[in-house]
Amino acid sequence: MRGASLILLAALALLLACLAFLSLGARGDWGFVLMFRGTRLVALITVASAVALSTMVFQTLAANRILTPAIMGFDALFLLGQSGLVFILSGVGVAMLNPYLKFGLETGVMLVAALALFGALLRRGRGISRMILTGIVFGILFRSLTQLLNRLIAPSEFSVVQSASFAQFTAIPANLTWVAAGGTVLVSAWLIAQHRRLDVMALGREAAMSLGVRYDRQARQMLAAVALLVSVSTALVGPIVFFGLLVSALTxxxxxxxxxxxxxxxxxxxxxxxLVASQTLFERVLHLQTSVAVVIEGLGGLVFLAMILRRRKS
Known part of the structure; x- marks a missing residue:
């Protein structure tokens, strides 16, 4: 009963936030306003849902509430790809790329890299802890290669890479929003349908296998879904590191x-x-030009530090 009440209250809060986002400061033709803001609203909901579900599932499999999928180096791989594109094609060439092709390449590269890592390290009963450590090492490698390419890129074109280093919620391509939303809905629905298996897998590998769950196979499938959600959200708006941790702690x-x-x-x-309420507050009420991602990531970082310090004290 309490769970249903929480879901209802959260849905009501989201509805109010959506109405405020669509209506505050709206002028002119409502058809145009709803079409323009509605597409951005769908993009915000898509990214937020993908980050939240991927983080919750990843924390369950890792048995650790202070980890996020970003620790696997997805953001570092994304930035390496951006630097590589600018280095090869120049900033003008990147701007002229077909948006569907660019989105597909970014998503595909991150997804293939994640599946290769998961398949190689989870085969034959190898643990998730080794996979996480390997992901951290690859993340450091990707960041080092990114810094090397950034030093080789012309200073006039470095701004293209710098703009991709932060999540952008104000300039999301409308034509890509619906593609990302469709994929996110399908993967999210599948993950929610696996909630009973996740309850059992949260007990640990040995306990889950003793209860009849094919842990390794299920873990690979769920990590593939996590990788897809993270890849889509990162390719759509850019890297988001601590937002998932903030949402997980609140949940x-x-x-x-x-x-x-x-x-x-x-x-x-x-x-x-x-995400929707923060974007509404920054754009419609405070009229600030700074990215809301910077503030959200800062709050997520503070939550991370608070969780670390609380664990040390306990």
Whole structure:
């Protein structure tokens, strides 16, 4: 009963945030306003849902609430790809690339790299801990290569790479939004449908296998879904490191439950509400030009430090 009430309240909060985003400061023809802002709203909800669900599932498989999929080096690989494109094609060439081709390349490269890592290290019962450590090492390697390419890029073209270093929620391509939204809906629905298996897998590999769950196979499938969600959201708006951690902390604080039937949809609703409300506050109320991603990432970093310090004290 409490879980249903939380879901209802979170859905109501998201509805209010969406109405404020669509209506505040709206002038002129409402058809144009709703079409323009509605597309951006779909993009915000898509990114927030993808980040929230991927983080919750990854934390369950890793059995650690202070980890996010970003630790696997997805953001570093994305930035390496951006630097590589600018180095090879120049800034003008990158701007002239077909947006569908660019989005497909970025998503495909990150997804293939993630699947190769998961398949190689989870085969034959190798643990997720080794996979996480390997991902950290690859992340450091990708960042080093990115710094090398950035030094070789002409200073006049470095701004293209620099703009891709932060998530951009104000200039999301409308034609890519619906492609990303469709994929995110399908993957998210599949993950939520696996909530019972996730409840069992949260007990650990040995306990889950003793209860009849094919842990390694299920873990590979769910990590593939996580990789797809992270790849789509990163290719759409850019790297987001600490937003998932912020949403996860808020969700666990509100839910106080281990049931993924509650955690997964609640995390998606909380993430969408936070992102849409923050974007509305910055754009419509405060009229600030800075990216809301900087503030959200800062809050997520503070939550990360607070969780680390609280664990040390306990």
């Amino acid at each position: 666990h604080h509100l839910a106080r439950s281990w049931r993924h039937a509650l955690l997964l949809p609640l995390s998606a609703l909380v993430a969408c509400t936070v």
